[in-house]
């Protein structure tokens with residue numbers, strides 16, 4: 001049940017005090033975003049902007065929302081995954097006057113209904129994670145696109161989707177690919193996904209990782225993070241890939257690279273991080289050993305084919321929160337975490353605040369750029385400027401009390417002198 005009042009819909013406003021404490025905790029651990037808030041709260045460069053956001057409702061996202069508002073924007077929000085909303089945080093935002101439409105456990109219809117409520121504000125900017133908001137605007141409310149100066153995209157899957165839209169000539173306003181910033185994907189995707197996925201597995205199962213065979217499907221930034229952290233906990237990690245370059249990287253990083261068909265009978269824990277559908281299918285389930293645990297940390301819930309699993313293992317029950325036991329006719333059990341949705345957000349709290357600090361600093365600065373320059377930008381998917389990456393990395397180091405060396409004038413001349421050799 002959710003509470004519907006004038007301009008929000010959340011699980012229960014009674015949860016707001018708990019949510020607010022979490023947001024305050026996150027604010028303490030997001031010094032870069034907080035510095036940007038202090039810098040822009042007097043000049044209010046987002047005044048007049050209406051931002052529709054569709055991104056996991058977590059304590060870190062709440063810090064971003066409050067920062068956008070402090071900079072002058074009107075903000076309306078929905079979650080970008082049916083199972084990732086932290087209901088207490090959503091309540092805190094609603095109690096603070098944010099039109100937010102989000103609760104954990106949305107149906108697909110409710111998911112798009114929530115997005116539509118934010119589109120109703122008539123956005124001038126969109127902030128997306130997975131491109132469902134942008135696609136909804138283009139597909140179901142195309143008349144609204146002309147008012148949008150631009151949008152940002154948080155995740156690899158969304159950027160792929162938007163590049164495909166741009167290539168097909170279907171994109172109607174410019175997008176900044178926040179995901180592709182170095183201070184985003186080299187940190188959030190690797191260390192954030194690494195830690196939060198392990199966190200989700202442990203909160204859901206509390207199994208010992210040491211000594212387990214841990215299978216990671218996909219060795220992009222996210223898969224690499226999960227593989228590194230599982231190894232750090234003492235698991236023996238196998239990696240599966242379809243692309244020879246990341247497969248080679250995984251091998252040289254010391255992981256055993258195998259095909260999923262080989263991994264299926266060996267794995268104790270499987271995690272998918274590919275962005276691709278049908279990574280684990282019927283024949284893999286049929287080969288798995290009793291007690292295998294299967295989960296996903298990719299954006300959508302299509303990587304593990306649960307329809308196939310339901311067919312080979314028709315008997316099922318929830319055995320722990322976020323953990324469903326499927327029983328095969330021969331008695332073997334396979335455990336699926338978080339219904340195959342993002343285990344790090346549905347089974348835990350998502351990436352820690354410290355790493356979201358940089359991702360959301362990128363979001364915030366990209367919003368400022370689009371408000372300033374959006375009308376003049378070609379309708380395409382744009383990278384964030386190198387200077388923005390540098391600024392955020394420098395700010396982050398500064399907040400950590402870390403100083404780095406500076407090139408001398410002579411070194412700069414040497415660097416740029418193509419005639420200098422042996």
Ligand code: ADE
Nearest residue numbers: 056058060061349350351
């Ligand atoms: N994606 C992964 N972790 C997240 C978090 N803590 N907040 C918002 N989006 C996320």
